[in-house]
Amino acid sequence: MELIIILGVVASVVLFFMYASKSGAKMLAEREARKNKAEKAKAKIIGSHSVGLRGTGSGGHYQAYEFTLEVSNQYKAAYRAKCTWEVYPMGAPKAQEGMEVNVKIDTEDDQIIYPMDNGLEFSWTWQVMNKKKNK
Numbered sequence: 001m002e003l004i005i006i007l008g009v010v011a012s013v014v015l016f017f018m019y020a021s022k023s024g025a026k027m028l029a030e031r032e033a034r035k036n037k038a039e040k041a042k043a044k045i046i047g048s049h050s051v052g053l054r055g056t057g058s059g060g061h062y063q064a065y066e067f068t069l070e071v072s073n074q075y076k077a078a079y080r081a082k083c084t085w086e087v088y089p090m091g092a093p094k095a096q097e098g099m100e101v102n103v104k105i106d107t108e109d110d111q112i113i114y115p116m117d118n119g120l121e122f123s124w125t126w127q128v129m130n131k132k133k134n135k
Contacts, residue, residue, distance in 0.1 A: 031124060035114050038104035041073035043081070043113060045099050051084055053126055059088035064123050065095070071105060071113060083113045084126040091119020 046068040053064035064086050072078040087095050094101060094117050101120070106112035114122045 034106060034108065035104060035122075038106050038114055039073055039075060040116075041071055041076070041103050041105050041113075043067075043069040043071045043101050043103040043115075045095060045097050045101065046070055046080070047097055048095065051126060053084075053086075053123065053129075055086070055125070057086055057088070057121065059090065059119055059121070062086040062088045062121070064126055067095070067113075069101075069103075069113060071103065071110075073105065076105070076110075079110070081111050081113050083111060084123040085115055086121040086123045086125075088119040088121070091115075091117060095120060 048065045048067045051064045051066050055062055055064075064084050066082060066084045069081045069083070070078050071081050085095070095115075102116040104114040104116060106114065112122065112127075
């Protein structure tokens, strides 16, 4: 009987991890598809401040900042957007007030701005944390 219980627990854990890894892969694919669909644009950095989120990602250690941007492209008039990016050491010199950054505008939400320069990443972690906070 104990063996059956142990096997049941092990099987449950294995199935959970299989499900979680498939869900995670699906989520990453959806995010990448969304980014690929986004419109190319330019964004001028108006201001920024740290949001208190730090971590380690694809480019090493990062610090997350909320940026106020003036975004425009050939299809949209300039508008202000606020979004949070993870800034890695090699991206910090590109993310200073007054600088212009290559970006993509999300087609589903024009407040989601994807930086296209190395060392800068849109912070999905911050996006998810704020959605839960605002509910």
